[in-house]
Amino acid sequence: MDYRQLYKKHKKAVQYAICAVFIIIAGIIYLAGRNNMSASEDTFADKDVLIGTEDVNSTEYQPSGIDIYVYICGHVNSPGVVKCQSGMRLYEAVELAGGADDSADMSLVNLAALVNDGQRIYIPSYGEDIPVMEEETAGLININKATAEELMTLPGIGSSRAADIVSYRTDNGRFQTIEDIMKVSGIKEAAFNKIKNYICV
Numbered sequence: 001m002d003y004r005q006l007y008k009k010h011k012k013a014v015q016y017a018i019c020a021v022f023i024i025i026a027g028i029i030y031l032a033g034r035n036n037m038s039a040s041e042d043t044f045a046d047k048d049v050l051i052g053t054e055d056v057n058s059t060e061y062q063p064s065g066i067d068i069y070v071y072i073c074g075h076v077n078s079p080g081v082v083k084c085q086s087g088m089r090l091y092e093a094v095e096l097a098g099g100a101d102d103s104a105d106m107s108l109v110n111l112a113a114l115v116n117d118g119q120r121i122y123i124p125s126y127g128e129d130i131p132v133m134e135e136e137t138a139g140l141i142n143i144n145k146a147t148a149e150e151l152m153t154l155p156g157i158g159s160s161r162a163a164d165i166v167s168y169r170t171d172n173g174r175f176q177t178i179e180d181i182m183k184v185s186g187i188k189e190a191a192f193n194k195i196k197n198y199i200c201v
Contacts, residue, residue: 068117072097075104075123088115110177140200143181144174155194175201
């Protein structure tokens with residue numbers, strides 16, 4: 001077979017075929033290059049996200065308490081001003097004051113309460129009421145001392161409910177916290193939420 005004659009006869013077809021092959025090869029090389037670039041970009045992007053997450057986590061859980069000062073007095077072993085950190089509870093502040101002495105009645109104070117800067121906290125003895133600073137309770141109704149008429153000035157508290165409050169504290173003793181008023185029959189969470197900003201113990 002004479003290949004030269006065959007080539008001359010189909011010269012254009014052969015040229016087109018060769019061009020097509022080159023185009024296909026070039027296209028494959030181009031696409032392969034783009035895939036490699038995308039993979040590299042994804043890798044760098046993932047790395048950036050991980051680094052960013054590590055940076056946030058490394059600082060998020062570092063302690064950020066602010067020093068505050070609280071005056072613990074009354075029946076503790078070392079009464080005086082103690083340095084606490086913001087977010088500290090009363091029981092922790094009492095420990096910093098040497099702990100309660102043998103005569104302290106810790107049931108009369110809310111040991112879970114948060115302490116505040118500049119606060120004065122008195123730890124009473126058995127049979128003693130807690131002296132309350134007037135500025136802390138100005139305008140509030142003391143549910144341990146208020147008369148039925150005074151209790152009726154609270155939102156949603158009528159004569160029968162006021163009488164129930166007086167009757168409850170007579171039979172069961174003083175309220176330790178304002179939340180204890182929900183132990184009174186007919187006073188549930190919804191009613192408590194209406195009056196909690198107007199009462200104290």
